[in-house]
Amino acid sequence: MSLFWKPGSERPCILDDEEGGILFFATASSSSSGYGYKSIEKQRQRLPVYKYRTAILYLVETHATTIIVGETGSGKTTQIPQFLKEAGWADGGRVIACTQPRRLAVQAVASRVAEEMGVKLGEEVGYTIRFEDVTNPDATRVKFLTDGVLLREMMDDPLLTKYSVIMVDEAHERSLSTDILLGLLKKIQRCRPELRLIISSATIEAKKISAFFGTRKRHQKKEIEEQRPKLDPAILSVEGRGYNVEIHYVREPVPDYLQASVSTVMLIHDQEPMGDILVFLTGQDDIDAAVQLLTEEAQSHRRNSSGLIVLPLYSGLPRSEQDLIFSPTPRNKRKVVISTNIAETSLTLEGIVYVVDSGFSKQRFYNPISDLENLIVAPISKASARQRAGRAGRVRPGKCYRLYTEDYFLNEMSNEGVPEMQRSNLVSSVIQLKALGIDNILGFDWLASPLPEAMIRALEVLYSLGVIDDDAKLTSPVGFQVAEIPLEPMISKMILSSNQLGCSEEIITISAILSVQSIWVSVRGSQKDLDEAKLRFAAAEGDHVTYLNVYKGFLQSGKSSQWCHRNFINYHAMKKVMETREQLRRISLRLGIVLKSCDRDMEVVRKAVTAGFFANACRLEPYSEGGMYKTVRSSQAVYIHPSSVLLVLRNLTSDCIQFINLESLREYLGIDRTS
DNA sequence: GAGCACTGC
Numbered sequence: 001m002s003l004f005w006k007p008g009s010e011r012p013c014i015l016d017d018e019e020g021g022i023l024f025f026a027t028a029s030s031s032s033s034g035y036g037y038k039s040i041e042k043q044r045q046r047l048p049v050y051k052y053r054t055a056i057l058y059l060v061e062t063h064a065t066t067i068i069v070g071e072t073g074s075g076k077t078t079q080i081p082q083f084l085k086e087a088g089w090a091d092g093g094r095v096i097a098c099t100q101p102r103r104l105a106v107q108a109v110a111s112r113v114a115e116e117m118g119v120k121l122g123e124e125v126g127y128t129i130r131f132e133d134v135t136n137p138d139a140t141r142v143k144f145l146t147d148g149v150l151l152r153e154m155m156d157d158p159l160l161t162k163y164s165v166i167m168v169d170e171a172h173e174r175s176l177s178t179d180i181l182l183g184l185l186k187k188i189q190r191c192r193p194e195l196r197l198i199i200s201s202a203t204i205e206a207k208k209i210s211a212f213f214g215t216r217k218r219h220q221k222k223e224i225e226e227q228r229p230k231l232d233p234a235i236l237s238v239e240g241r242g243y244n245v246e247i248h249y250v251r252e253p254v255p256d257y258l259q260a261s262v263s264t265v266m267l268i269h270d271q272e273p274m275g276d277i278l279v280f281l282t283g284q285d286d287i288d289a290a291v292q293l294l295t296e297e298a299q300s301h302r303r304n305s306s307g308l309i310v311l312p313l314y315s316g317l318p319r320s321e322q323d324l325i326f327s328p329t330p331r332n333k334r335k336v337v338i339s340t341n342i343a344e345t346s347l348t349l350e351g352i353v354y355v356v357d358s359g360f361s362k363q364r365f366y367n368p369i370s371d372l373e374n375l376i377v378a379p380i381s382k383a384s385a386r387q388r389a390g391r392a393g394r395v396r397p398g399k400c401y402r403l404y405t406e407d408y409f410l411n412e413m414s415n416e417g418v419p420e421m422q423r424s425n426l427v428s429s430v431i432q433l434k435a436l437g438i439d440n441i442l443g444f445d446w447l448a449s450p451l452p453e454a455m456i457r458a459l460e461v462l463y464s465l466g467v468i469d470d471d472a473k474l475t476s477p478v479g480f481q482v483a484e485i486p487l488e489p490m491i492s493k494m495i496l497s498s499n500q501l502g503c504s505e506e507i508i509t510i511s512a513i514l515s516v517q518s519i520w521v522s523v524r525g526s527q528k529d530l531d532e533a534k535l536r537f538a539a540a541e542g543d544h545v546t547y548l549n550v551y552k553g554f555l556q557s558g559k560s561s562q563w564c565h566r567n568f569i570n571y572h573a574m575k576k577v578m579e580t581r582e583q584l585r586r587i588s589l590r591l592g593i594v595l596k597s598c599d600r601d602m603e604v605v606r607k608a609v610t611a612g613f614f615a616n617a618c619r620l621e622p623y624s625e626g627g628m629y630k631t632v633r634s635s636q637a638v639y640i641h642p643s644s645v646l647l648v649l650r651n652l653t654s655d656c657i658q659f660i661n662l663e664s665l666r667e668y669l670g671i672d673r674t675s
Numbered sequence: 676g677a678g679c680a681c682t683g684c
Contacts, residue, residue, distance in 0.1 A: 102681065130683055148682045155684095177682060283679060316678065341679055362679035375679065420681090428683090486683035518678070527676090587684060642676035651676085 040116050044082075047075030048239050055236060056080060057087050060165065060196050064189055065213045065233040068200045071240025072390060076200055077169050078113050081142045084165050085117075089196075090141035094164035099147045101175050102346060103129040110134070110144040117142075130486070131579055147177040151184075152486070154436055159188055160195075167198040172205035172383065173345065174419040179447045180429055184436065186213060186445060193228050203237075204383045204416050210235055212447050242393040245355075249406040257358040258286055260403045262293045264356045265336055268401070269308060275353025275398070276335040278343060280388050282362045282377045287312045287338045288524050294336060307332055313339035313347070318521055319572050325349060344387055348394070355392040355400040357385060359408075365423050368453035370636045371615075373425060381417040385409065419448040426450055426458035427489050431467060434474045435483035441472075461615055465493045481591050485584070487511060494612030495588060498605075503598035504588060506548055507608045512581040513547045516573045520643070526568075531648045533568035538645045544609050545602050546645045551577070 044050060049070065059066045070076040077098065084096045100106045110127035119125055126135030127144040135143055145153075147168065154160060166185065171178055185197055201209055213233045254260040261279050268277055281287050291312045298308040311324050329335040329351060337349060341361045363378045380388075385402065392398030402409065421429070429450075430441055438444055441455060462468045467479045467489055474480055478496060485492035491511050498507035513519055522530060537553065539545035550567075554574055557563035564571040585595060598604045610617075618629040618638055627650065629638050640647045 133684090146682065149684090152683060173681090175681065283677095285677085314678095315680065344680085346680065364679070377679090432683095484684080515683090522678080583684070590684085639676095641678090643678065647676070 040118075044075075044079065044116060047079055048073070048241055049075040049079045052236060052238055053079075053083050057083055059234040059236060060084065060089075060198065062229055063234040064193065064195075064229045064231050065197045065199065067206050067210050067213075067233050067235045068198060068238060069203055069206045069235060070200060070238040071202070071242060073241030073394070074238045075241075076238060077109050078116065080167060080198060081113060081144075082117065085142055089164045093162075095140065095162050096142050096165045096167070097150065097160075097163045098142070098144050098167040098169060099150050099178075099181070100144065100169050101147060101173055101178060103146055104346070105170075106144045106146055107132075113142065113144070131583065147175070147181045151177055151181055151432060154184065155484075158436060159192055161192075163195070165196040165198060167200065169200045170345075171199045171209060172202040172416075174205065174417070174421070174448070176420045176424060176429060179419060179421045180432060182209070182212070182447050183445050184438075196229070199233075202383060202387070206235055208416075209233075209447070240390075242390055243395075243397040245389050245393040245397070246399045247389060248399060248401045249409065250403055251405065253405055253408070254403050257281075257360060257403050258290055258293075261338075261356050261358055262290055262297065264401050264403065265294060266297055268354050268356075268399075269334060269336075272354065272399070274332075274334060275396075276329055276337070276349070276351045277354040277356065278349060278352045278391055279336065279338045279356040279358070280344065280361070281338060281340065281358050282360050283340060283375075284312075284314050284316060284522075287314060287340065290338050294338075307334050308336060309333055310336045310338065313337050313343060315340070315342050316517065316522060318523070318570070341384075343391065344384065349391070351395055352391055353396060353398040355388055355398065357388045357400060357402045359385070359402065359404040359413075363417070363423065364420075366425050366454060368451055368457045371425070371457055371634070372636070372638075379413065381414050382409070383416045385413065421446065421448050421450050424450075424454075426454050427461050430455065430458045431462060431474075431479075431483050431489050434462075434468065434472075435480070439473060462489060464615060465489060465612070467493070484591065485587055487515060487584075490612040490615070491515070492612075494608050495584070495593070496591075497611035498608040499593045501598070501604040501608050502596050503601070503604045503608055504593050504595050505597040506605050508581055508584045508588060508595075509551050509577075510544050510547055510605070510609070511584055512577045513551065515580055516576050518643070519547070519550060519570055519573045519577065521564075521568045521570045530568045534645050534648050535652070536567065538649055539602070540649070541602055541606060543645050545605065548605070 056066070056068070068076055068080070081096050081098050084090070090096050098109070100109065106127050106129050110125060111121050114121040114125040117125055122134040123136055123139045125142045126140040128135055128149050129146050130149065150160070150166075160166065168178065168181060168185070171182065182199070189195055189197065197213075199209055210233045214231070216231060250260070258281065261281060265277055265279060279290065281290060291310050294308065294310045298310065309329065313322065313325055325337055325347075335351070337343065343349060359379055360377050361380050361384070362375050364373055365376055366373045389400035392400050433441055433444060441459070442452070459468065459472060463472075465482070466475060467482050469475050474483060481496055482489050482492040485495060491514060495504065495507055495511055498504040520530060520534070534546070537546050537549040539549060550569060553567070554563065554569065559574070559578070561571040564574060588595065615633060616631065617633070618631045621628045621630055627640060629640070630636065631638060640650075
């Protein structure tokens with residue numbers, strides 16, 4: 001049985017929303033935006049988590065694993081590492097680690113904690129994310145890092161011996177790397193009883209995580225004799241600092257959530273006091289459509305809606321447009337942000353008082369039979385609905401309008417989402433575990449077991465790449481090398497193959513570009529211009545060679561942002577490409593790859609691409625409608641993705657087949673090669 | 676004719 005800690009008369013603030021409409025109770029009613037002087041120590045003491053300082057330290061002392069259930073604003077992330085430091089957990093050269101799923105969060109939390117402790121970031125308090133190691137091995141005692149980086153650290157030090165306490169934050173999000181990390185940490189605990197884990201989670205996942213750490217193979221008696229910490233996890237609940245959020249449901253199911261969101265926003269605008277609105281929809285298409293509908297409504301004369309500022313938000317949006325979200329709302333205006341799930345966890349908007357929740361989000365699903373990943377609009381979970389509602393209560397009491405019925409919420413909505421581990425292609429996860437010496441992947445103690453078919457598929461792909469052998473062990477050197485490159489195994493294999501083919505420079509460039517979301521800018525309504533821009537760089541060989549052309553153009557322009565703008569290239573993405581490229585070159589050199597360019601010989605580039613991606617090979621089906629291909633391996637029907645330059649070319653050439661030569665086609669269309 | 680959100684020595 002897990003221990004539930006209830007210190008004093010403090011009651012947990014989270015009520016089950018099954019019982020009423022109210023999600024959070026506020027305990028601290030004062031505003032957190034401290035005007036006037038307040039010492040940092042005073043500010044710290046006002047955080048809800050402060051009251052639990054003694055309880056937390058007691059639990060960490062006596063339990064191998066402590067689970068902290070804390071809502072937003074409890075201060076757990078910034079305070080608990082400091083409590084541990086003050087209590088001596090960093091003495092004797094030991095280090096306290098705190099992991100986050102996202103890089104931005106790591107940086108933000110680390111600098112906040114350094115400021116609170118009055119130390120220079122990178123000394124006593126530091127952080128590590130990809131490309132940035134702001135730590136001093138001799139001085140850093142409190143270290144923030146992404147879970148991905150901690151996993152990488154395990155390759156050098158499998159028992160993570162320098163850490164005394166590891167706090168895994170946001171574990172309820174159940175990302176791929178958090179799940180793997182938790183499984184491995186549980187394993188480490190067996191060898192290192194002195195290691196303490198703190199896992200922070202939202203309510204719903206806490207019980208599952210506790211059960212995971214609570215079940216072990218029979219050594220329970222020994223712990224008492226040896227004065228070991230209790231192996232059963234402790235759970236402590238810390239209230240957040242949100243305000244009440246009143247939940248409204250629709251009486252009848254809505255036929256069209258897009259239309260319903262728009263009319264709900266107008267209703268709020270007409271009837272509710274000032275305060276910004278956040279609407280959760282599923283993707284760019286939905287969002288752009290809603291923005292347009294609302295803008296039209298706002299301009300229609302019958303409403304006094306001139307005060308409405310409607311803004312879209314999704315990760316693919318150019319940075320300049322994303323930044324508009326953070327500009328303060330002018331007086332007598334109301335901001336409406338129409339967003340994807342990015343506003344659910346990754347970005348926090350201040351000033352939101354009303355949330356409109358469509359009840360849907362786009363989710364990735366993996367089909368191991370077809371080996372295809374799909375994005376599907378699917379109903380969200382209760383956990384997600386609760387998180388969305390909480391976004392309305394950050395500055396003052398708010399309201400959340402759910403575009404589904406209460407009955408649906410209570411009786412049909414699932415409690416939590418499917419963990420990413422069960423909806424993903426597993427090649428990367430499997431190779432990571434293999435690299436850490438976990439050979440029996442099927443027998444690994446998973447927090448959520450992946451589908452057996454998915455594991456088999458991953459092992460098949462890795463075997464065919466020559467990364468694992470007949471005994472499913474990493475091959476030497478290829479397997480170990482592929483595991484060392486922080487990319488998907490197929491891309492890593494492509495890099496290794498480029499060595500013999502003499503085109504490592506080109507392949508590394510392509511790999512860096514493949515690791516950013518997209519180098520193209522897509523602005524609403526400018527699809528034709530984007531396609532035209534793509535044609536300036538288009539290569540008949542396909543997207544990979546096209547990317548090389550873009551990269552060359554970018555270098556020739558002197559890495560100019562204006563050049564990017566003219567050519568519909570995402571400047572920030574290109575900067576990331578340059579950074580990734582440098583990192584990949586460093587790693588390649590270490591692996592003994594000779595950095596060499598093949599100049600204009602694209603034949604070898606294509607060979608290298610094929611060496612990594614041969615499993616995706618397919619043939620055009622003769623006489624098929626719409627250009628259907630079938631994969632060589634399993635005759636799975638596939639199509640060229642609409643974003644591919646090949647499709648742009650095909651559509652344009654259907655009218656003018658006589659232009660086999662790309663240069664002539666550009667000439668015909670009046671497109672300059674470089675612009 | 677379409678891209679939820681993340682991560683990595």
